[in-house]
Amino acid sequence: MAEAERIIGTPDTPDDGGEETAPGVSGAERQRTGDERRPGRGRRIAVLFAVAVFAYALDLVSKTIVVAKLEHHAPIEVIGDWLEFHAIRNPGAAFGFGGAFTIIFTVIAAAVIVVIFRLARKLYSFPWAVALGLLLGGALGNLTDRIFRSPGIFEGQVVDFIAPKGFAVFNLADSAIVCGGILIVLLSFRGLDPDGTVHKD
Numbered sequence: 001m002a003e004a005e006r007i008i009g010t011p012d013t014p015d016d017g018g019e020e021t022a023p024g025v026s027g028a029e030r031q032r033t034g035d036e037r038r039p040g041r042g043r044r045i046a047v048l049f050a051v052a053v054f055a056y057a058l059d060l061v062s063k064t065i066v067v068a069k070l071e072h073h074a075p076i077e078v079i080g081d082w083l084e085f086h087a088i089r090n091p092g093a094a095f096g097f098g099g100a101f102t103i104i105f106t107v108i109a110a111a112v113i114v115v116i117f118r119l120a121r122k123l124y125s126f127p128w129a130v131a132l133g134l135l136l137g138g139a140l141g142n143l144t145d146r147i148f149r150s151p152g153i154f155e156g157q158v159v160d161f162i163a164p165k166g167f168a169v170f171n172l173a174d175s176a177i178v179c180g181g182i183l184i185v186l187l188s189f190r191g192l193d194p195d196g197t198v199h200k201d
Contacts, residue, residue, distance in 0.1 A: 040124055040196075047129040048120055048136065055137025055176040060144065062172050063159040070161060082165045089149075089157035090169070106146040106154045109139045124196035127187055132194075134180030141173030 066087050070076065075086035116136045123129055142158050149156035160169040191199035 044123045044126060044129040045120055047126060048116075048123065048133040051130055051133025052136035052140065055134055055172070056140045056144075059137070059141035059171060059173040059176070062161070063141075063145070066159055066161045071159075075163065084163045084165075085161050086163040086169060087159065087161045088169050090160045091155075091157045103154055106143065109143040109146065112139045113143070119194050122195045125187075125192060125194055127183065127192065128194040131180045131183040131187065134176045134183070138173040138176030138180065141171070141176070 066085070070085060071087040073087075075084040077084055113136060116132050116139075119128075119132060123132070145158040146156045147153055149159070151157070158171065158173075160171045160174075162171060162175075163169045193199070
């Protein structure tokens, strides 16, 4: 009788180390659920978008002021002739390269934005969040020009105005993209992945 009660009263136990799995749940779904419970991801995504919004807003405001106050006017000397604010329209990529491929650069900028959103799903690294935020804000800044400025949609010319002596004219979106790219290179050399994994030699 005692043996029968023991058999009846003992619940089935999983044979996978104590972790019960709901019927019909695949390994990929379990992994995705584990990723969502992993602490810090939400904060890192918030950092990414906060940096992106800041970079984008700064670029948008600066270009609005330049178009209203500086375009079709003489350059403004900031540091003698070493640094000037000189408004130009750039049909090419950052720093004036590739002026004949405006549509191609527009597609590339849109593709970069899509890739960043996909990477954000596995983002657990604060430095990567800052780097991707800079890239996203800069790409959105120049893409906005491509879409909404003359001569037409997806062929718009980017507003550039920062003109160091002996160097190409650029804008704050270009600066954000370059800074984000440099940070990503440094993080890669250190072996740090977007998901927080560190690779050691």
